[in-house]
Amino acid sequence: MIRKLLLILFGMGCVALQGQLAYEGVVLDADTGTPIPFVNIGIVDRGVGTISNENGEFLLEFRPREVQQGDIVRISSLGYIPRKIPVSLLNDDVLKLIIRLQPNPVSLEEVVLTDKEYVEVEDEVGYRDLLGKGIGYWKDSVALGGELASKIRVRKGLRRLNTLFFNVLHNPSDSVRLRVNIYEPADKWGAPGKNLNESGRSILHVLRSHEILTVIDLKPYNIWVRDDFIVSLELLGVFGTENISLSLPAGNLPGVPSHRRYTSQGSWERIDDSAVGFWLQSTFYTDKPRKANKPRQLRKREKKEREISGTVFEIISSGRSEMRSRRRGATISNYTSNKSVKTDEWGRFRIKAVKGDILGVSYPGMYQVLTKVEEISFYNFQLYPVKN
Structure with missing residues (x-):
């Protein structure tokens, strides 16, 4: 039955290069037949795996000595029911893998009314x-x-994750495509378990070569936690160089574990007392007055807050010249305080901030601009159209 549903044979046999087997395939939505991008395909816990590209296509390569007949190929993607194929079905008769994933029905959680x-x-x-x-x-x-994943410790209680931040120390590639995963710890060892992103959409980010601070908006994915959780960066593609060499800040933190795995569907390796420099802006909800008291650092911050103002301009290129006009309706977000405002009809804005806050300016069809507040003063921003 598995062979009938998942494996379609046509053309030539699998390719063997210098003792290595290579299986081409494509992953499709079982209902619509459309390709599914960035699907995880791998032999479970064997360090053999890959990712489908934007067109759902993939190439799974391995040497026979790397696997055993009882091993399983697992195919999984957010929003779909995972599938499994015994390695024993991958033989010379299989020329191309046509894998159809069934959409995972969205389960509505019970609504609890309270006063x-x-x-x-x-x-x-x-x-x-x-x-x-x-x-x-x-x-x-x-x-x-x-x-590459790290556990984030938090006080217990309902919490919405709004924004993820991390610095980049070294990235020689033109760009690196990443996926952000938010996991629930699976066991007492804290390995990543259930993916808490239930939106059915991957949190994707293309890291450019010049990017030294990354800010990723998590609000569209509606991610909630009640306890410690795990943030992970997953490698989906490297452009401009053949090899990956990406460095982020990290440090020794007693009692905080990190984890890593080297390929799709691989096993997790634990790294004790070590954390990657991920931090998040979140909203904590509580009905207990003591917990509702503002943390000391927040009260201290509010005393330092000052209003900054500025103007947002849209830059349009015409031949060798550029035209500049004031951009009405642009969004200025203070990602540190989780506040945002819109520019008025003259492109002007006012927003509160303190030194060190991260501001982002965005408008549909324009590249986002990020800046760190160094001085409480007047800020002008220029937005450029996204190139097709």
Whole structure:
């Protein structure tokens, strides 16, 4: 039955190069027949795996000595029911793998009505201050689907994750395509378990060569936690160089574990007392007055907050010249405080900030601009159209 549903044979046999088997394939939506991009395909816990490309196509390569007949190929993607294929079905008769994944029905959680009054507290969690403490990195041994993950400790209670931040120390590639995964710890060892992103959409980010601070908006994915959780970066593609060499801040933190795996569907390796420099802006909800009290750092921050103002311009190129016009309706976000405003009809804005805050300016069809507040003064921003 598995062969009938998942494996379609046509053309020539699988390719064997210098003792290595190579199986081409494509992953499709079982209902619509459309290709599914960035699917995880791999032999479970064998360090053999890959990722489908934008067109759902993939190439799974391995040497026979790397696997056993009882091994399983697992195919999984957010929003779909995972599938499994015994390695024993991959023989010379199989020429191309046509894999159809069934959409995973969205389960609606039970709605509980309560008369309790909940208070929102904006709360930064994670490890912002690891610059200069150490390095966490990916090197050439990491294949597509490899992940680097760290546990984020938080106080217990309902929490919405709004924004993810991390610094980049070294990236020689033109660009690196990443996926952000938010996991629930699976066991007492803290290995990544259930993916808490239930939106059915991957959190994708293309890291450019000049990018030294990355800011990723998590609000569209509606991710909630109640306890400690795990943030992971997954490698989906490298452009402009054959090998990956990406470095992020990291440091020694007693009791905080990190994990890594080297390819899609591979086993996790634990790294004790070590954290990658991920930090997040979140909103904490509580009905207990003591917990609702603003943390000391938040009260201190509010005393320092000052209003900054500025103007947003749209830059349009025409031949060798550029035209500049004021951009009405652009969004200015203070990712550190989780506040945002819109520019008025003259492209002007006002927003509160303190030194060190991360501001982002965005408008549909324009490249986002990010800046770190160094001085409480007047800021002008220029937005450029996204190139097709």
